[in-house]
Amino acid sequence: MASKRTQTDAGKLDQLVAESRQNRELREQGYREQALKLYPWICGRCRREFTRDNVEQLTVHHRDHNHDNNPADGSNWELLCVYCHDNEHQRLLEADAGGGISAEAAQPPSSVHKPFADLKSLLKK
Ligand SMILES: [Zn+2]
Ligand SMILES: [Zn+2]
Numbered sequence: 001m002a003s004k005r006t007q008t009d010a011g012k013l014d015q016l017v018a019e020s021r022q023n024r025e026l027r028e029q030g031y032r033e034q035a036l037k038l039y040p041w042i043c044g045r046c047r048r049e050f051t052r053d054n055v056e057q058l059t060v061h062h063r064d065h066n067h068d069n070n071p072a073d074g075s076n077w078e079l080l081c082v083y084c085h086d087n088e089h090q091r092l093l094e095a096d097a098g099g100g101i102s103a104e105a106a107q108p109p110s111s112v113h114k115p116f117a118d119l120k121s122l123l124k125k
Helices: 002-038 082-096 119-124
Strands: 058-062 077-081
Touching: 002 058, 002 077, 058 082, 077 082
Parallel strands: none
Antiparallel strands: 058 077
16 A cells, blocks of 8 residues: 555656746746847847847846846846856856855855946946
């Protein structure tokens, strides 16, 4: 009896996992669509412009790196081409690992961190 119930539970769990994965994919499609409606199809780093033919190379970056933070006004999103998006994450990974030149590495990863908050002061230099 017990084994039969375990089997059923496992099946249920598989189903739950599949559903939550599907929900996640749907949600990601949802915010990408919204971001593409809100913002011009231009990479925020290299300024490359995109059209319907290559828009799949334009991705949504979360400014605070929290993919669950999706305000409807798009304030946490930034459109980046796949290359710049890769670079962006690489840069932050290196900073987190302490190998970067950035002072960000000194901060605990749990702190609420705005990667672009000091951009203005950097530009002033
Ligand atoms: Zn780019
Ligand atoms: Zn990102």
